[in-house]
Amino acid sequence: xxxxxxxxxxxxxxxxxxxxxxxYFTFFRAERSRVAVLRQEEAALTETLAARGGTELxxxxxxxxxxxxxxxxxxFEQQLPGESRIHDFLRTLDTLAREARVELTxxxxxxxxxxxxxxxxxxxxxxxxxxxxxxxxxxxxxRIPRITKxxxxxxxxxxxxRTGAGxxxxxxxxxxxxxxxxGG
Numbered sequence: 470x471x472x473x474x475x476x477x478x479x480x481x482x483x484x485x486x487x488x489x490x491x492x493y494f495t496f497f498r499a500e501r502s503r504v505a506v507l508r509q510e511e512a513a514l515t516e517t518l519a520a521r522g523g524t525e526l527x528x529x530x531x532x533x534x535x536x537x538x539x540x541x542x543x544x545f546e547q548q549l550p551g552e553s554r555i556h557d558f559l560r561t562l563d564t565l566a567r568e569a570r571v572e573l574t575x576x577x578x579x580x581x582x583x584x585x586x587x588x589x590x591x592x593x594x595x596x597x598x599x600x601x602x603x604x605x606x607x608x609x610x611x612r613i614p615r616i617t618k619x620x621x622x623x624x625x626x627x628x629x630x631r632t633g634a635g636x637x638x639x640x641x642x643x644x645x646x647x648x649x650x651x652g653g
Contacts, residue, residue, distance in 0.1 A: 544614070555590055558615055558648050562594070565613070569606035571598035571642070581650065589647040591620070597627055599637040607644075616649040 559576055566573045573596040581588040598606065603624065610617065627639040 555648065555650065558617075559592075561613055561615070562592075562610070565606055565609045566596065569598070569609060570602045571606045572596050578648075583652075588650050588652055589618075590650060592646055592648055594642070594644040594646070596642050597639050598642060600624070600640050601637065603640060603642055610646075617646050618649075619644060619646045621645040 555578060559578065562576060563573065565571075573594065575593070575595045577593045579591040579593070581590050607619075621644070623643040624640050627641050
């Protein structure tokens, strides 16, 4: 009897071990697959976050490029403004002449000459000044942000015989220049 009891105990222990192993593999296998799915989701989220961080960095770079382009556009607009702003140039020209003590007798803008991507407006200027004052005027004219080109220049001794401070004779001046504007 003792043998039967031991056999039953061993059989029960064996069955119990099989049940425990089956339960272990059934429940833990499911848990393992859930863990694997969670790890995949974590990897996908990490990748998404990294991509968004890269996107934010790219957006910051794009915003900086936009600011640079706007700044360049403002500088371009100063150098090559629209045709409607020619009066700003004429005022600047008058101010430069007064500051350099150049007596302008005429400023005559002509009609716009259309080119492929821009237009140029010929402007004829005439006046009187001492040569050094006229030179200062031309120097300042070259330093303004507008794009201009002196097409021709004529300087001659004034027929009036006037002299400036220090005895420098006055000169009659004629300048033909082109002012460039956007649009063509």
